[in-house]
Amino acid sequence: MIATAPLSEFFEGLFGVEPSGFWAGPGRVNLIGEHTDYNDGLVLPFAIDRQAVAAMRLRGDRRVRLATDYVDGVVETTLDRIGPAGLSGWSAYPLGVVWALGEHGADLTDLPGFDLALISDVPIGAGLSSSAAIESAVAVALNDLWELGLDRRSLARVGQRAENVVVGAPTGIMDQSASLLGEAGCAVFLDCRSLEAETIPLGLEGAGLEVLVIDTRVSHAHADGGYGSRRAACEAGARALGVTSLRDVSLAQLDAGRELLDDVTFRRVRHVVTENERVLETIQVLRLEGPTGIGALLDSSHASMRDDFEISTPELDLATDVARAHGAIGARMTGGGFGGCVIALVPVDAVATVTDGVREAFASAGFTEPGTFSVRPVAGAGRIEVTP
Ligand code: GLA
Numbered sequence: 001m002i003a004t005a006p007l008s009e010f011f012e013g014l015f016g017v018e019p020s021g022f023w024a025g026p027g028r029v030n031l032i033g034e035h036t037d038y039n040d041g042l043v044l045p046f047a048i049d050r051q052a053v054a055a056m057r058l059r060g061d062r063r064v065r066l067a068t069d070y071v072d073g074v075v076e077t078t079l080d081r082i083g084p085a086g087l088s089g090w091s092a093y094p095l096g097v098v099w100a101l102g103e104h105g106a107d108l109t110d111l112p113g114f115d116l117a118l119i120s121d122v123p124i125g126a127g128l129s130s131s132a133a134i135e136s137a138v139a140v141a142l143n144d145l146w147e148l149g150l151d152r153r154s155l156a157r158v159g160q161r162a163e164n165v166v167v168g169a170p171t172g173i174m175d176q177s178a179s180l181l182g183e184a185g186c187a188v189f190l191d192c193r194s195l196e197a198e199t200i201p202l203g204l205e206g207a208g209l210e211v212l213v214i215d216t217r218v219s220h221a222h223a224d225g226g227y228g229s230r231r232a233a234c235e236a237g238a239r240a241l242g243v244t245s246l247r248d249v250s251l252a253q254l255d256a257g258r259e260l261l262d263d264v265t266f267r268r269v270r271h272v273v274t275e276n277e278r279v280l281e282t283i284q285v286l287r288l289e290g291p292t293g294i295g296a297l298l299d300s301s302h303a304s305m306r307d308d309f310e311i312s313t314p315e316l317d318l319a320t321d322v323a324r325a326h327g328a329i330g331a332r333m334t335g336g337g338f339g340g341c342v343i344a345l346v347p348v349d350a351v352a353t354v355t356d357g358v359r360e361a362f363a364s365a366g367f368t369e370p371g372t373f374s375v376r377p378v379a380g381a382g383r384i385e386v387t388p
Contacts, residue, residue: 002053002121004387011055011117014067014074019055019117023144025137025381026051027122027129028178029213029343030334031187031202032294032301033279035309037172039234039272040193040247042279044200045174047182048375052120052133053384054094056141063113064098066091070120079108084165093134094118096162098142104158106148114145123371125219127333127340131167132175135159136381140180144383152180152380153195170228171336182380189283193247200283202377203290212346214323214358215371216315218339226338230268230309237261237269246272271309275301295330295345302332311337315367319344319358326350326357343375 004022011019026047033043064082066075068090075091079098087095094116102108116138122130139155142148150158159176163169173192181188186199204210220226238246240260241253246269249257254273258266278297285293302320306312312333319342320331327350334343346354355372362370 001049001387002051002119004053004055004384007053007055007117007119008386010067010069010119011115014117015057015065015115017057017115019115020057021141021144022053022055022384022386023137023141023382024051024053024384025133025135025140025179026182026378027133028175028182029128029211029341029375030174030178031343032282032297032332033174033275034301034305034334034337035230035234035311036272036275036279037174037192038170038231039238040245041272041276043174043190043192044187044279044282045178045190046187046202046377047178047380048128049378050122050128050133050375052118052122052130052137054134054137054141055117056145057115058145059113059115061113064095065115066094066118067116068118068120070124079111079113082108087166092167093131093162094138096166097135097138097158099166100158100161101139101142101146101148101150103161104150104154106142106146111146114142116141123215125340126215126217127220127335127337128213129175129179129335131163132159132179135162136176136179140381140383153177153197156180170231178380180380182378184379185377187377189279193245200286202286204377207291208348209291209329210346210348210351210374212323212328212344212351212354212372212374214319214342214344216313216319216339216341217368217370218313218315220336220339226311227336230311233265233268234272237265240265241269247276249273251277267308271304274304291345292329295328298330298332298343298345299324305333305337309337313339314365315339315362315370316342318361318365318367319370322358322361323354326354328354
């Protein structure tokens, strides 16, 4: 939980006035359903207790001033100059949201400017959606301050547009949806075709389980090639199979159409088709047995990403293997892949053993020391109370 008092001080030091409020946007982990969102598929992420917090105040003119404790200096512009092109660096995220709000009905020619100071404890580039955390904090803040009346699904779309068009990362709708639609203790089951969402109680505490994040510290960037090439392979697979998206393909259809695909595309498609099935099974098991029953599904999701989708790394594979060997019920990489984090579902009394085991294994393999911390499912983005 980020304290607002130091952020308030940071804001006042920069802008000479108090902020009028604080808005938080959580990061997320994805429990299961990876690389399915942009295939119109199913995902089951949850918002985590790591968040970006924006302190903001409207101005009497059209200027916009932005600062973060992560990068020195204040970025200055005006609402007249904000377009989808030419934005770069960290301010592309908040300014991208401003631009995308304009696309969603905010009349940017007639609204007041603002000052914004932002801090975050979501690790950057770790696959925990540090960027969606910023986007949703800023989107809910401006939605309140500008009285836009947009609902949370529209705000998720706003964040995604900022990411796709302004930042240039061809990502799906999962991260922003998790960050905006989360509920305490629950995961968000999202159908990325209809955008219908349902919260699913995880029952972690009752089952004596924790979700341990193992950050391999191998950084990834989705504006780079690997993510885009997987997306392109999925689109090529759908075209070859004669469907608009892989959501429309069943395992039986995939087998029947096998000769239409080269081996690599076949495996990419198989990951997506089986992963959608695993999301449905996970929800069923959560309802019938609770979280202790979902370990094998997490493990097979990881195997599918390692072998079929080929987005894992030696660090992610080692972390999952060692976590399981030391008592985790199941473990998988989470997020876009090519680095980032593993989540392991661990009985509370085995967390220290798993943590130590992973650290030792990384040291023996000569890998960078991993970060490890537990996360809790929390509520989605919104205005927060002042805290010391
Ligand atoms: C990243 C993207 C998401 C999703 C995941 C993979 O986190 O931002 O839209 O595609 O990768 O599931």
